[in-house]
Amino acid sequence: MCGIVGVFGNPEAASLAALGMFAEQHRGQESCGMAVCDGKVIRLHKSMGLVKEVFTPEVLESLPGSIAIGHVRYPTKGSATAFNTQPHLVETLFGPSYALASNGDVVNYASVRAKLEAENVYFKSDNDGELLVKFIAWRIDQGDEPADAIRALMREIKGAYSCVFTTRRELYLFRDPLSMRPMVWGKTSNGTVVVASESCALDILQVNGRQEVPPAGINRVNKDGISLLENDPNLYRSRRHNSYCVFEHIYFSRPDSYHFGENVFAVREKIGELLAKDDEGLQADCVVPVPDSSNLMAVGYSAASGVPLSLGLIRNHYIGRTFIKPQQTIRDEGVYQKFNPLPNFYKGKKVVLVDDSIVRGTTIRQIVRMIKEAGAEEIHLRIGSPQVKFSCYFGIDTPHPEELAANRHSLEELRTWTGVDSLKHLSLTSLAQCLTKPEEYCYACFDGNYPLEME
Numbered sequence: 382m383c384g385i386v387g388v389f390g391n392p393e394a395a396s397l398a399a400l401g402m403f404a405e406q407h408r409g410q411e412s413c414g415m416a417v418c419d420g421k422v423i424r425l426h427k428s429m430g431l432v433k434e435v436f437t438p439e440v441l442e443s444l445p446g447s448i449a450i451g452h453v454r455y456p457t458k459g460s461a462t463a464f465n466t467q468p469h470l471v472e473t474l475f476g477p478s479y480a481l482a483s484n485g486d487v488v489n490y491a492s493v494r495a496k497l498e499a500e501n502v503y504f505k506s507d508n509d510g511e512l513l514v515k516f517i518a519w520r521i522d523q524g525d526e527p528a529d530a531i532r533a534l535m536r537e538i539k540g541a542y543s544c545v546f547t548t549r550r551e552l553y554l555f556r557d558p559l560s561m562r563p564m565v566w567g568k569t570s571n572g573t574v575v576v577a578s579e580s581c582a583l584d585i586l587q588v589n590g591r592q593e594v595p596p597a598g599i600n601r602v603n604k605d606g607i608s609l610l611e612n613d614p615n616l617y618r619s620r621r622h623n624s625y626c627v628f629e630h631i632y633f634s635r636p637d638s639y640h641f642g643e644n645v646f647a648v649r650e651k652i653g654e655l656l657a658k659d660d661e662g663l664q665a666d667c668v669v670p671v672p673d674s675s676n677l678m679a680v681g682y683s684a685a686s687g688v689p690l691s692l693g694l695i696r697n698h699y700i701g702r703t704f705i706k707p708q709q710t711i712r713d714e715g716v717y718q719k720f721n722p723l724p725n726f727y728k729g730k731k732v733v734l735v736d737d738s739i740v741r742g743t744t745i746r747q748i749v750r751m752i753k754e755a756g757a758e759e760i761h762l763r764i765g766s767p768q769v770k771f772s773c774y775f776g777i778d779t780p781h782p783e784e785l786a787a788n789r790h791s792l793e794e795l796r797t798w799t800g801v802d803s804l805k806h807l808s809l810t811s812l813a814q815c816l817t818k819p820e821e822y823c824y825a826c827f828d829g830n831y832p833l834e835m836e
């Protein structure tokens with residue numbers, strides 16, 4: 382999971398992009414970068430670290446220009462190094478000419494890279510963002526206009542990609558034919574065009590209105606404004622519908638974002654409501670969310686069941702999300718640094734504990750232990766998604782299938798292993814009921830029905 386931002390038509394483009402990236406920090410905390418163009422030169426700055434650490438006022442001042450693209454990275458394809466950090470810049474005989482930042486993963490990376498290498502295209506990283514920009518640059522070098530180069534990319538490259546691509550004069554926004562990752566854009570009151578992975582980044586920049594980039598959409602932004610170029614997604618896909626990542630609603634996105642035609646917060650509340658409906662007759666004193674992504678699920682559960690909501694777990698917001706740290710050792714230590722139960726709260730209570738998902742299961746197991754040690758009499762664990770049984774290849778770093786808790790334990794084993802009195806997951810049918818257009822989603826990490834063939 383990563384986040385992208387693009388800004389066109391503002392002399393403070395770098396500062397605006399940094400604000401947008403800051404709003405998307407939850408999508409990636411390992412590294413970040415920005416490419417800024419003043420019409421003549423594209424300057425690049427990228428580094429390991431958080432947005433506020435990397436983009437200091439001094440750095441932003443050194444990035445003049447009215448076009449900016451930015452990226453926050455959580456490593457999936459390619460290791461967590463500065464080399465793999467985006468955006469990626471392409472130099473031609475005329476100097477730095479193109480830059481690109483992407484969210485998603487390419488599933489036929491190896492064969493496309495081999496094809497480009499056979500054409501004497503060289504790579505500095507093993508990151509798929511570099512593959513995308515090198516492909517476009519190669520096609521432009523063959524005589525394509527940028528939009529035709531992007532159409533050629535859609536014919537050749539399979540996977541999830543929401544991208545911002547800049548030349549020295551124009552900004553392009555484009556999205557894969559299945560629209561797997563979110564991508565929204567809008568304009569500020571002074572006409573600045575802003576694009577982002579999530580609408581919460583548009584809100585911070587006071588963007589009026591928002592539109593999603595359509596499947597296989599190519600938006601060109603230049604001095605004449607923004608235009609959507611003709612492109613039929615069905616030319617590039619075998620499925621006749623989108624495959625939005627349903628996990629964006631369950632876990633990844635901020636609840637104040639809107640995409641795939643849904644308010645994220647409303648989907649989460651509905652999930653909580655359906656979990657509660659499956660619990661009629663359960664006697665409980667309180668419902669407690671595992672913050673933050675489960676908060677609104679617990680709100681929905683409480684409203685539907687009448688069980689009082691309690692914010693009984695306090696999260697330290699100054700360390701990363703445990704699930705998105707790349708090494709298990711860091712993850713395990715993080716749980717203890719990250720959560721703390723309220724003191725003198727749990728003694729003798731029957732608790733409904735709500736979490737969004739179980740991936741490896743290590744985090745929830747330790748949280749349950751904490752709450753038990755705090756004196757809870759019963760813990761009933763409710764999970765706002767079906768069991769995760771399959772890995773994701775479209776931009777989310779889920780572990781190998783054999784590491785997933787659902788593949789290591791039966792449901793009853795998982796209940797005893799986590800130490801709870803009862804354990805229930807939201808069913809796939811109930812999850813579909815939370816969505817306006819359930820047929821437009823990818824559920825592959827639950828049912829193994831991948832929308833694309835893997836290479």
Ligand code: SF4
Nearest residue numbers: 626627773823825826
């Ligand atoms: S496999 Fe799961 S996480 Fe990956 S895109 Fe599909 S729904 Fe999202």
